[in-house]
Amino acid sequence: MSDGLDYDVVVIGSGIAGSTLALCLAKQGVRTLVVEKGRHPHFVIGESTVPSTSYSFEYLNELTDVPELAAAYSYPGLKKAGCTGWPKQHFWFGWNDPGEPVTPDKELCFYALLPPRGPDFHANRADLDHFFVKLFPKYEVTYHDKTAVTAFESDETSARVTIKPENGDERTVTAAYVVDCTGHASFLAKKFGMRKADPELSTNSRSLFGHFKNVKFLDDILPANDEVGFLRDGGTIHHIFKGGWIWGIRFDSGVMSVGITLDRDVWPLDESITAEEELRTIIDRYPTVKAALGEMVPIRPIIRTGRVHGGTDRIQFSVNAIHGERFILSPHSAGFIDPLFSTGILLTGAFLNRFVPLAAKAAKDGDWGMERFRPLETVFMREIEMVDKVVGGMFRSWRYGHATFTHYWRLWLYVGSAMYLTRVAVPQEDAAGPGVFAANIPSVERLVRRMHEIIFDPAFEAESGTKALKATMDEVWDASHGPGMMDWPLDPDRTLCVKFLATGETRLAQLHMLKWWRSLVASNPTVAAKVQVGRVARWILDNRKRKHTDQREIEESRKGDGVFAKAYTIIENIRLGAIKGPFTDNPALLWNTDADAAAGVEVTAKAYDVHATENDPVARAKQPGKSA
Structure with missing residues (x-):
């Protein structure tokens, strides 16, 4: 460990990257402080997983023994954590021409992982991120929310981070290493001029998005498609058109995340109209999209991008380097391409599996030199x-x-x-x-x-x-x-x-x-x-074993809180033909219903507040009259 320093690692930001990183580091005995400018729960997108994302977090659990990471790699695990979500059995793409409905020859589908390995899932990130943060006391992670990082300095011996609580005095903490998990804000990238003025990327898009209610299921609009085999909303929806795409990420609360991402060369920003006016104008061009989204109502303000380097509406950014003396940027702090194919959390999972073992060894050896982390860059x-x-x-x-x-x-x-x-x-x-x-x-x-x-x-x-x-x-x-x-x-x-x-x-x-x-x-x-052939063999055998273990857990769940069994019921109900339509607002596809209450199914997480910093020995030691 890092003798004479307040912490081994300071993590800036407590989204899914910062929170899971902190839990994994702490489990390895790395003294960890997390500093969060805001407060959970809060709205954030990046709500869909893909098979490789699920596998990354499953692997991270095996690597670090943080079993709660199961909430990040399966729909039943997500529900056991008390989070809002949705089972994702496929990726659905529909091609839209102006004035023409989507027809079967314009549909594409790619299956995700099915049970027992899957399914993948959609997650309300406000729930999921907060769930991980609520685990900080259990894993002895020190946490300060509503606290800004105002300065950073480093040399070959340590890093010094100055923090300012919303209602407190500025102070400096010392650490062996700092990880910037602030995402687009990218505190350290901006401080050291690492952000490229020109991202030098071929993707050139902008976006507007939000959460909505009253979104209709596509299978209430289009004829059933036997080739897909599931309800179209049983996966992530991708409406494609010339110059852009619309995502539809459904949740079991009846709410849907909807966003439009546009090629800036085809759809340049018109600042004379509002975000909602632009959203409605695009939706109205395409009959199938309009039938599904035309009556939707936002449950929070619609966001239109314009906050990345210099206020441009372009969402892409990149850096010249991801690490420096005594610090590193997490993937979303270092670069972003587009929500298409859900690569944000995917990159995060890959980074965590590489960084956590390196950091644990660095803490043990007392060597945080740049060469150790260069392969990650x-x-x-x-x-x-x-x-x-x-x-x-x-x-x-x-x-x-x-x-x-x-x-x-x-x-x-x-x-x-x-x-x-x-x-x-x-x-x-x-x-x-x-x-x-x-x-x-x-x-x-x-x-x-x-x-x-x-x-x-x-x-x-x-x-x-x-x-x-x-x-x-x-x-x-x-x-x-x-x-x-x-x-x-x-x-x-x-x-x-x-x-x-x-x-x-x-x-x-x-x-x-x-x-x-x-x-x-x-x-x-x-x-x-x-x-390693043994890994492949274990993966195959595990697929077979999970069928039996899942069935046992379903039976045990029915005798207890009902959560696991309820999750599998929804998984089965999104198969084509499992239930009769209409599907929009169908109780068989919603989590929190009167039937759930009658059956005693848990519908919310058993939460406790972790905003206080009374368990912080460093903070107490630096306050007059208090000791660590």
């Missing part, structure tokens, strides 16, 4: 490049229509599958191993760069360019991927639904997945050298 820069090329290329594809979008979308399928399946097989703490969006997998990196090069070619033309995208993806999808991966028409005439990761569905799907995984690893020797 190297992999993060590659990850941001990969995310930007996939997301930026997706935005560009929308300019040319549904067919072009479909064949660039196939790149995301490939990258997402490669990312998940290779990361299952290697230690997550290894910064040189497979990363977010398949960074550090050479063959996949080459594919991403090639597809990005095609779509951004100044001479790109819709028909010939789409053929080039299709040919490139056809070359990498081979028969080992299973049926439906190669025979995609140039201009799809049916719903295309990919169930490649749906290992809980059929043994055949799992066999196809493993065959493809072996082919991918064999073509990347640097990845093959890191693979």
Whole structure:
């Protein structure tokens, strides 16, 4: 530990990155202080997980033994933590043309993890972040909210952080290391001029978003789609149109997170209209979107971006470096691309698995030198490049229509599958191993760069360019991927639904997945050298074991608080045909109902307040008349 210093680590910010980092560090014996400018609970987006996110937090639990992290990697775990959420069984995409409803040939779907490994979930972040903060006393994390960081200095021996409580005197604490988890505010990045004036990213978007009630289920508007197999709202909704996309992230409270992200070159900001006027104008252009969102009512003010470096409405930012003497930036403090594909929490989970073991060892060795953390910067820069090329290329594809979008979308399928399946097989703490969006997998990196090069070619033309995208993806999808991966028409005439990761569905799907995984690893020797076959075997066996353990927990739950059983009931109810419509406001899809109360199902977390700092020995020691 760091003798003579107040703390080993000071974490600035207590969102999902700062709170989970603090819990994991403290469990490893690292003396940790968290400083939060605001107060929980508070509104924040970043509400959808993907399979690799769930796996990252599951792995982090195994690495650090913080079992409450289960709230961050499964819908039943989220509900046991008392948080509002929703089971996510798939990613649904619908192509919208002005004045035309979405038709089956304009629908795309990619299954997420299904039970027993899944499902992934949507989380009301105000609930989830607060849940983790409420664990601070249990893990002996010192916490100050409503406290600003006003200054930072460091040298080769320590870091000094000056903090100012809202109703208290300014004081300085010392630590061996500081982690900036302040997100867009990026306190240390701004202080040291690390933020790039030009992000040098191909994605160029802005956004407006909020939480709403009275949002209709798509299956109350469109005919049921057997190919999807679930209610469309049983996953994350992506309405795509030329120049932008609309997300729909449903919660089991009846509220929905809705946001529009726009290509700034196609949809430049018009400051003469309000955020709500712009929102309504876009919604009214597309019949299916209007039918679902036309009567929605905001439950909080709509936010339109314009707060990032210099007040620009562009949401992308990046840095020249993520660490310096005695400090490091968490991913969301170092860079951001776009909400598309939910990469924010994904990058956070990957960072935590790498940083926590390094920090624990640094605390033990008393060595917090920059070289120890340099590999984290190297992999993060590659990850941001990969995310930007996939997301930026997706935005560009929308300019040319549904067919072009479909064949660039196939790149995301490939990258997402490669990312998940290779990361299952290697230690997550290894910064040189497979990363977010398949960074550090050479063959996949080459594919991403090639597809990005095609779509951004100044001479790109819709028909010939789409053929080039299709040919490139056809070359990498081979028969080992299973049926439906190669025979995609140039201009799809049916719903295309990919169930490649749906290992809980059929043994055949799992066999196809493993065959493809072996082919991918064999073509990347640097990845093959890191693979631990035992991890893959444990992952397969664990899938089978979870079926039985989940069933036992369902039965036990029915005898107790009912939470786990209720969560599984909602999971089953979003399967197509499980319940009859209408689905909007259907009690079978809501958590807090009169039936729940009658059955004794817990619907809120048993919370306790952690805003006080009376348990802070450093603060007490520095107050006259008090001792540690």
